[in-house]
Amino acid sequence: MFQPTGPHLSLPTASSVIDAVRDPTSVVFNLDGYQVLAACDLPLGGRRVSAVANSVEAACPDCGVVSTRVHQRTRQKVKDLGVGGKDIELVIIKPRFLCAEAACARRTFTQVTDQLPFRARCTARLKAAAVEAVLDEGMPIWRTCARYQLGWATINTAVTADALTIPAPDMVPVRALGIDEHRFARAKWFKHPETAQWCRVEPWMSTFVDADTGHILGVVDGRSSANITRWLKQRSQAWLEQLQVVAIDPSSAFRNAVRQVLPAVEISVDHWHVVRLGNQMLTEVRQRVTREVLGRRGRKEDSVWAHRMLLLRAGDRLTDAGLHRLEQVFDDEDYEQVAAAWAVKERLRALLAARDIPAVQNARIDFEMAVAAADMAETDKLAATVAKWWTEIKVFVRTQVTNARTESANTGIKQIKRTGRGFRNQKNYQSRILGTSVRQTRRRRRIPHQQGLHAQR
Template sequence: MRKKIHLAFGLGIAVEKIDHREEGWVVSALASGTRSCPGCGVVSTRRHSWHVRHLQDLPIQGIPVTIALQLGRWRCRNESCSRKTFVEKISTAFPFARRTARVGEIIRLFGHAAGGRVGARLLDRLAMPTSHNTVLRHLKRHASASKLKAPLRIAAIDDWSWRRGETYGTIIVDLERRTVVDVLPVRSVESTEHWLRQHPGIEIVSRDRCGLYAQAIRQGAPQAQQVTDRFHLLQNLREAIERQMERVSRFAGRSLLPAGSDAKREAPRQASREARLALFQNVHELHSAGMPITAIKDKTGLALHTLRQWVRLDDLPARRHPAPTARSPASFKDFLKQQWEAGNRCGRHLLHDLRHRGYTGSRSHLYHFIAEWRRLEPDESRNIKASPTPHTPLAETKAIDPVTGWQISPKVAAVLCLKPTRLLTPRQALKVKALKQASPSFVTMRALAMRFRGLMRSKEPSKLEKWLEKVRHAAILPLQQFAKTLRRDLAAVRNAITQPWSSGQAEGQINRLKTLKRTMYGRAGNELLRARMMPFDFVNETVNGMPDP
């Protein structure tokens, strides 16, 4: 019984025969397309010759398929047209393309989801062999020609780092549709302003407290309302509280060890020295008994050169310490000692001076180095400044964690200051109680912080002025500086209270961007990064009504 197989390769394509060769199925077909000249648009009826196009199509039963498509070449009847002949167009593939439109769409889908090399390996396994360069080329070409499907009304703007602390880019997110609109390679007023001018329909822009974007929005989209992100407002408040707690606790962010900690730290060192001395004596006993060094090596596990040195010595040698480098504060010990005796005991100031003298180590390494000197000083000499500032109450004392006995760091104190009582764990509640008992300024800041959290959810911007007035009367310098910056951006802060929009979507998209940037290694240029950040339905547009090649 003979069966007919109907294969759909597109409108106007008639299959003549199917052959199975080494490279896969080869479908010979005759196509009938539009005969209008691409130069002048005149329809031709005079055939010049035949033209054969070879197009890659979807596989059949896991075997690659190539369509040998026979098309007519026609003469242009318009004498003034620069074209003399042309090949008729078909809806199955773009002109000059080597694959059908549906295969091109699948290639873009794999490139968007998996990238170039991974996508190429998957396509090869699915019997659609394609190079990774072709995958990336399809994706980037389509993304460059894509346009917004609907006008952008509400957007979020934030920065992301190419290299943290050095170069940054800009990301724009549509908050209504929760999709990325564009990824800019730089962070500047000019580039952001130029982009905003191309989208005059923007009504609301959510941003962080970066003055760069505020200026760009004022110049590029003056009609738009600016909304400060509430998370960044609370973060800036936490940083102000942390600065105040640093002033109160009189140290630059590092917890001081409790009394008696030196003995605890010295105990494991002493045990290590005693174990090493016992091993040294054991080696001498074995060597005196006539045991060869190689046998001693197998018994003790020590290296041969160490054993040869030990058997020639009567006393255990001290451990060799590496020579200090520019990354070690020990290289600048004389200078640090001189500054310490002169009364300069602020970690930040010492770090600043060392940087100018070639120090390349970390801040925490320096703080650990001077902590040994700080512990040898009496308690009253740990103050960074000689006299208390007029904004710091004299009744401030150290807040000690009742569980560990360690001093509570400014960072922990700032986080707890912003956390509501109902969300505190039992251990955190004990820390808050200790902070309240030790620091009157913490009590004031916690009351102001709770009012500010409630203000962000109240939808009543009229309460903001009262809060700013309370901060002014509180006489806490870091909070007054925070309030001063709020007054400079008062309209955007008020909009943050009344509007439901925030930059949360932008922050989430930045996390996704970082993941893509790291997985693509050196190929993560802005063009490719932008193409993969766009949603696939956004990327999958047509160019002038024709599918992408």
């Protein structure tokens, strides 16, 4: 909204701007580059503040010649942050300058400042506050719109523009890289045009995280080896050379991609997922044995079913009462296989708890002996997986590099999806993830790099 200025307001001149001292009202209002000329309370609540820019000259956007000649001054209402718990109706007295270059095709131009760029209808600090609410507070955009009285497109554009200021992955020094996947949206079904069969499609995305700080470096579509390889090949040679270890889940696709691009970098498998495989093996044995013994699924009156969660807990952390309840389950001869599977799971945990290579070699012997004593298809499958990933397990024991920060980043990503009620636009989705991550990393206390990464071989 534009209105002509009134004669009762004293506008700044070139002499008043030099070595000017800000008046108390301008200090309280604190709009960078502007000074307050008048302020009053509105009858229906809120305040009206009239302000003008400190600068009395501007450069023509076409020819660049600086001009101080004012063609006219207009009043423009813009949105701004509230002050003192009340909404602000900000009126900017904006000059329109005459171009001093006679040969320039542009005769007049309006004043542009950092707080009010070209054609802006709200101040830059209002947009910054909205971006902070979305990325720092985790507030959904629709609620941010209600708080700051801005449109959805305005806030989303500001969030997307903020993501463009994030440093490129090549500018972030990374010693340990974590790779993990998460599902972008719910699974969808579509009918194949040639076979006329219904196919299930799960929209997965892969995340690259600094395993030391938790900073998300990139998000790519899919979780295949080709997508991981493509992102790694886009990195500079200097960035790749500083990598020492890559932490992944037990995924052959991730391992093949890392070995293809980074043959000299060590790969560490995340121990939590290996323990999860052991718990999954124990659950499968318990379910099979229950069906063989009882001819049905487990119920709450069955002790082996009632203590199913107790079986998955760490054996060395159980209380005496917990151990006593497990002994009651194992004393039943019908569930000897469950006891054998539990022993294999505990040997696997002891293997991953080792802190040096000789200790993990001895723990593997105990693990294989427990597997041989159990003599079950489920335990043999687990032993084959451990053998397949034995090199990566030794790297984990020596370096202690895990995917904990990566899993934490995925938890934050799920919270972003939950807050936004899902995303259809992948660009907005990635901007929200990267913007939130870089702000969290800046606030978080930086974790010191682990020393002696290659001290033990």
